Amino acid sequence: GEDVEQSLFLSVREGDSSVINCTYTDSSSTYLYWYKQEPGAGLQLLTYIFSNMDMKQDQRLTVLLNKKDKHLSLRIADTQTGDSAIYFCAESASHGSGNTGKLIFGQGTTLQVKP
Amino acid sequence: DTGVSQDPRHKITKRGQNVTFRCDPISEHNRLYWYRQTLGQGPEFLTYFQNEAQLEKSRLLSDRFSAERPKGSFSTLEIQRTEQGDSAMYLCASSPGTSGRAPWYEQYFGPGTRLTVT
Numbered sequence: 001g002e003d004v005e006q007s008l009f010l011s012v013r014e015g016d017s018s019v020i021n022c023t024y025t026d027s028s029s030t031y032l033y034w035y036k037q038e039p040g041a042g043l044q045l046l047t048y049i050f051s052n053m054d055m056k057q058d059q060r061l062t063v064l065l066n067k068k069d070k071h072l073s074l075r076i077a078d079t080q081t082g083d084s085a086i087y088f089c090a091e092s093a094s095h096g097s098g099n100t101g102k103l104i105f106g107q108g109t110t111l112q113v114k115p
Numbered sequence: 116d117t118g119v120s121q122d123p124r125h126k127i128t129k130r131g132q133n134v135t136f137r138c139d140p141i142s143e144h145n146r147l148y149w150y151r152q153t154l155g156q157g158p159e160f161l162t163y164f165q166n167e168a169q170l171e172k173s174r175l176l177s178d179r180f181s182a183e184r185p186k187g188s189f190s191t192l193e194i195q196r197t198e199q200g201d202s203a204m205y206l207c208a209s210s211p212g213t214s215g216r217a218p219w220y221e222q223y224f225g226p227g228t229r230l231t232v233t
Contacts (some may be wrong), residue, residue, distance in 0.1 A: 105158050
């Protein structure tokens with residue numbers, strides 16, 4: 001079945017790079033996403049990557065995809081205290097002959113940034 | 116573009132009562148999704164609409180749950196005879212889908228409705 005797993009917690013110092021890891025099981029997933037959630041708020045779409053790409057860079061964010069190992073990572077350069085939040089990895093689940101866009105989420109990684 | 120909005124933001128109800136939540140998607144997004152998020156977990160898919168048609172429902176959506184999107188714009192999620200296990204954050208999301216206006220796979224979330232059943 002479809003499953004997404006993430007480590008639960010990461011602590012870094014301000015200015016360091018953060019790397020959040022994720023593994024997924026559905027090899028037919030077409031899109032893989034990273035969302036950010038701050039306390040009491042909804043989810044903010046940070047970035048996504050197509051399954052036929054290896055890497056995507058967007059300002060301080062770098063996404064790496066290893067499709068063979070079904071491993072996705074999010075690197076945040078020059079991490080700031082405002083980056084403290086929960087980060088969710090998600091895969092777009094396939095359904096029959098089409099892609100419904102339904103997302104399967106991991107349990108989230110809490111990023112703590114220390115001054 | 117005002118984003119996805121949800122109402123109410125918080126709801127406290129007594130067990131056994133019915134509750135209804137509303138979601139207004141981003142204008143011209145023809146796909147609308149409902150998810151449920153419990154404390155410490157990622158969101159779990161409940162159901163989705165393309166325009167007014169409800170195309171998929173999760174096994175999580177028991178008979179006490181019903182969702183509608185009557186005119187293909189806003190959607191409502193009703194929970195009948197609430198139970199304490201229904202306490203969660205209910206999230207709505209929308210995506211352009213087949214509207215062709217933007218990448219169909221970009222899914223944007225609202226702020227959520229936090230339900231507490233006492």
